[in-house]
Amino acid sequence: MTQRTLISDLAPLPDGPVAVAGWVEVVRDQKKVQFLVLRDESGAVQLVRPRPEGDDDISTAISGLAVGTFIRVEGDLKHDERVKLGGLEVKVSGLDVVGVSEPEQPIAADSSIDKRLDHRFLDLRNPANALIFRVQTTFEHALRTWWVERGYVEIHTPKLMSSPSESRAELFQVPYFESTAYLAQSPQHFKQMAQAAGFGKIFEIAPAFRADPSFTARHATEFTSVDAEISWIDGHEDVMAMHEAVLVAGFEAVVAKHGEEVEALLGVTLTVPSRPFPRIPLARAKEIVAERGYTVPRADADMDPEGERRISDYVAEEFGHDFVFLTDYASSIRPFYHRRHEDDPSLTNSYDLIYRGTEISTGAQREHRIDVLTEQVRDKGLDPAEMADYLEFFRYGMPSHGGFGMGLARVLMLMLGRPSIRETTYLFRGPNRLRP
Numbered sequence: 001m002t003q004r005t006l007i008s009d010l011a012p013l014p015d016g017p018v019a020v021a022g023w024v025e026v027v028r029d030q031k032k033v034q035f036l037v038l039r040d041e042s043g044a045v046q047l048v049r050p051r052p053e054g055d056d057d058i059s060t061a062i063s064g065l066a067v068g069t070f071i072r073v074e075g076d077l078k079h080d081e082r083v084k085l086g087g088l089e090v091k092v093s094g095l096d097v098v099g100v101s102e103p104e105q106p107i108a109a110d111s112s113i114d115k116r117l118d119h120r121f122l123d124l125r126n127p128a129n130a131l132i133f134r135v136q137t138t139f140e141h142a143l144r145t146w147w148v149e150r151g152y153v154e155i156h157t158p159k160l161m162s163s164p165s166e167s168r169a170e171l172f173q174v175p176y177f178e179s180t181a182y183l184a185q186s187p188q189h190f191k192q193m194a195q196a197a198g199f200g201k202i203f204e205i206a207p208a209f210r211a212d213p214s215f216t217a218r219h220a221t222e223f224t225s226v227d228a229e230i231s232w233i234d235g236h237e238d239v240m241a242m243h244e245a246v247l248v249a250g251f252e253a254v255v256a257k258h259g260e261e262v263e264a265l266l267g268v269t270l271t272v273p274s275r276p277f278p279r280i281p282l283a284r285a286k287e288i289v290a291e292r293g294y295t296v297p298r299a300d301a302d303m304d305p306e307g308e309r310r311i312s313d314y315v316a317e318e319f320g321h322d323f324v325f326l327t328d329y330a331s332s333i334r335p336f337y338h339r340r341h342e343d344d345p346s347l348t349n350s351y352d353l354i355y356r357g358t359e360i361s362t363g364a365q366r367e368h369r370i371d372v373l374t375e376q377v378r379d380k381g382l383d384p385a386e387m388a389d390y391l392e393f394f395r396y397g398m399p400s401h402g403g404f405g406m407g408l409a410r411v412l413m414l415m416l417g418r419p420s421i422r423e424t425t426y427l428f429r430g431p432n433r434l435r436p
Helices: 057-063 113-118 127-149 188-196 236-266 282-291 305-319 370-379 384-392 408-415
Strands: 016-029 033-040 043-050 070-079 088-099 173-176 179-183 201-209 222-231 279-281 323-327 350-355 358-365 401-407
Touching: 016 043, 016 057, 016 088, 033 057, 043 057, 057 088, 127 201, 127 222, 127 236, 127 408, 188 201, 188 222, 188 384, 188 401, 222 236, 222 408, 236 323, 236 350, 236 358, 236 401, 279 282, 282 305, 282 323, 305 323, 305 350, 305 358, 350 408, 358 408, 370 384, 401 408
Parallel strands: 043 088, 279 323
Antiparallel strands: 016 033, 016 070, 033 043, 070 088, 173 179, 201 222, 222 401, 323 350, 350 358, 358 401
């Protein structure tokens, strides 16, 4: 049996025998000649077979093919500039039907996102949709490569927790033998434990869970979180510098490998962001959007989605940049473990990273001093006894440290101009979706 060749690898080959395999995308069953468009994971090619007098097994099989059927074909490759699809075709000499499709497809190009998600395996045969996950692969690999080349350790933290990793809000509880466990909202506690362990620099790309009943384009109940934590920092500026550097590495890899294809299939022109990213204190950012006609509803709250869009518009106009770090958040709206300003404890050494009008990440310097940290636990109305396992990490020495958590699907959604993270999540999970 001739070894299978990916369709994307056909062009450099000389005319002659080849074998290709994939699914049927188009059937044109004409009287004198039969045409197929075959697609595999790498591209599409035209298959042709002159129809013999009286039909034979191959022509009969082609006539019966339904769109979506998986086939293996042997034949002769021919380069021909007149062929619109890639300037080449394969003249069929043998055909094996591997997986038969039902004749009617349950979704079409104009089907709603919910219907397409019901049949996600078919939706992902669309080259534009499949491209998203090739981009994701390149992006994640570039992040990992950047970290590994700089001595970071990749860790895999547990997703079953004995206590909440953030707060009791947005928390999934699951039975665990004779007790109750919680699905991890983030790897925060264990990222910090690695600093106490002396790892120095770590990262993780893994699932996280939030029992959030939101139905927005940027929320999910299960998502992939990209996290990093580093020791021996002087402040959150060190975390931001690392954060923007690793993002730039990811964008460089995606632009180099997929830039032309993303423009052709998704209509998006990718560019590599320049460094440094703009930095604006949150209080000043609220002033800027107010000066431009919008007031964030609560002065003591985070920047709301409309405020994020407005400040991004400002940054695009003033700096020509898609990213902005909003810094120095109030301690009243930040977790207990964020380090507070030495000269103003009402503010924290923290930031949110906004990309094209949407928050994609939160980062901060952590409070590493056990006495201060315990007091901040109490200040948030929490019981230090309930945080005993976490606080234990700090009792035997802890370096200064900080890090960030970032939503992978949000980054891809904004990078690729998709309307929702449902498009950039392989199998989306939300309040009303647990299937497929």
